[in-house]
Amino acid sequence: MNLPFWVRRTHKWIGLVIGVQALLWMLSGVYMTVISLDVIHGDHLAHVFDEPLERSGGRLDIDQLAKLRPGFESFKLKKLLGKEVYELRADGKTSLVDARSGDLLSPLPREQIVARAKDIYQGEAEIREVTWITQAPQEVAKRPVPMWAVRFDDRANSTLYFSPDTGDLLARRHDLWRWFDFLWMFHIMDYDARTDVNNSLLRVAAGVGLLFALSGAWLVFYSFRRRAQA
Incomplete structure (x- = not known):
């Protein structure tokens, strides 16, 4: 051989x-x-900061909140676009209510998502398109739907994805990430x-x-x- x-x-x-x-x-x-x-993660595209809460003043206490919105399992107080809100979780779902009135805020409308996107976006470009998504594209396949997609008219074709239930930024996507x-x-x-x-x-x-x-x-x-x- x-x-x-x-x-x-x-x-x-x-x-x-x-x-x-x-x-x-x-x-x-x-x-x-x-x-x-x-850069791939897009940390330069959007900065999310926790807005400081007011020390006191007018917000519902837990007992009042439980009467208005019974059945929640956990809660978190936070600020969203300058307004104090409670983030409530019940039966595997999360929703936002006004911390002063108890009014349900979720799902957040287009106008508030646009304001949220402009608030955290770090570029100079204008918003090109805002889309309500019920079937996640490949680039955010693991994120929960529905979600809002805010696309900016910049060179990187940047897109920010938001939860309509909490207003949280779910993902940052741009051309370098897509490559x-x-x-x-x-x-x-x-x-x-x-x-x-x-x-x-x-x-x-x-x-x-x-x-x-x-x-x-x-x-x-x-x-x-x-x-x-x-």
Whole structure:
């Protein structure tokens, strides 16, 4: 059996099969290391600050709140667009009520979401579009729907996603993030959800890549040994 011949042939065909994927691994890896993760996360696009609460004055106490909105399991007092609100959680759902009157505020209307987006957005661009979303796009597939999407007319095509129930910022998305997500799909070879780093296709590709490296190492060792014997 001519072992070097079969190792060379195996190494060549593995290289043809795995070469494109190896190139994608390298390209995506370079992008992920060159672009700061803080930039990818979009921390520069929107800053969320907890507004200070008033020390006292006119808000409902817990007993009054329980009479007006019975059945809540937990609550949180916070400020939203300059107004004190209670965030109530009951039966797995969250809603906002006015901390002074007890009036239900959720779901927040378009006007308040626009005001919220302008308040936290750090750029100079104007809002291009505001969309009510009931089916989450791929870039926010894990976020709960419905949600509001506020798109800005900037170079990065920035989009801020908000919860209509709490007014919370759910996600920041922009073109650098979208490129990262696209390359991440090729990097982990999960072409569906783009989240499974232990999928079978990646394991097979990694195993084949290891075989390619080992066969190449063997050929290098074999060639040096032949030269030494010559």
